[in-house]
Amino acid sequence: MMRQQLLSDYTCIVVNGFFPSLTLKSVSLLIFKFFLGQENFSGKRLANWLVGWFASNPDVFILLNNIDGTCLRNEKIQNTFSLLCTIKGIHIIATIDHINAPLLWDHNKMSQLNWVWFDCTTFETYSMETSYENSILVQQSGVLVLSSLTHVMKSLTPNARGIFILISKYQLEAKSEHGYQGIAFPDLYLKCREAFLVNSEPTLRTQLVEFKDHKLIKTKKGLDGVECIVIAVEDNTLATFVEQQDQQ
Known part of the structure; x- marks a missing residue:
């Protein structure tokens, strides 16, 4: 007016x-x-x-x-x-x-x-x-989820934060693909090795268990039977989170 x-x-x-x-x-x-x-x-x-x-x-x-x-x-x-x-x-x-x-x-x-x-x-x-x-709130996204993600990140080790951000960026880039089911565990392990975030598969699996305990990720079997990891957060909220982490 x-x-x-x-x-x-x-x-x-x-x-x-x-x-x-x-x-x-x-x-x-x-x-x-x-x-x-x-x-x-x-x-x-x-x-x-x-x-x-x-x-x-x-x-x-x-x-x-x-x-x-x-x-x-x-x-x-x-x-x-x-x-x-x-x-x-x-x-x-x-x-x-x-x-x-x-x-x-x-x-x-x-x-x-x-x-x-x-x-x-x-x-x-x-x-x-x-x-x-x-x-x-209904879509489990926005300020409350963003605040929760930020709070949990502060309790993680630098390598753990790096792994979660790596999964987040991959999901944001690939989720536009039809039938996206998450990042396959072998692909995630390879990317984490290249980024010097883990040195063995057991180390990565231990970190994924911690993510599950914090309810940050979900895992499921893909169509080919390979374990896939997905972050159950709305895309806009996840993008905001990644941007905030990059600014820190």
């Missing part, structure tokens, strides 16, 4: 922070794709585009619903938002839901964001936000 009434003459980018699968990469691609018209870009090309854009276009407004959303409460994403605010011509209009949301920003971020605060309480229900949350 505000966008239609007050910002109809300006360029607006809308980011819904309550989406459970939202990541820094997806937010960055949304903004960069808007400016460059494509997802393949370089920092220099983006900078040149920004200079040219603001030389001949009106200011750009980023409308950020729920900047304190669960998936946005990390240092890198909030740093990105604060840095965007330092670019002349880019403005962020954001909403918060949690009373302690300002704790996300230290003194430096607050000075960059330079918020002007308004109490715009609507007393409307959270029907849209909770509709995404409920669907995620």
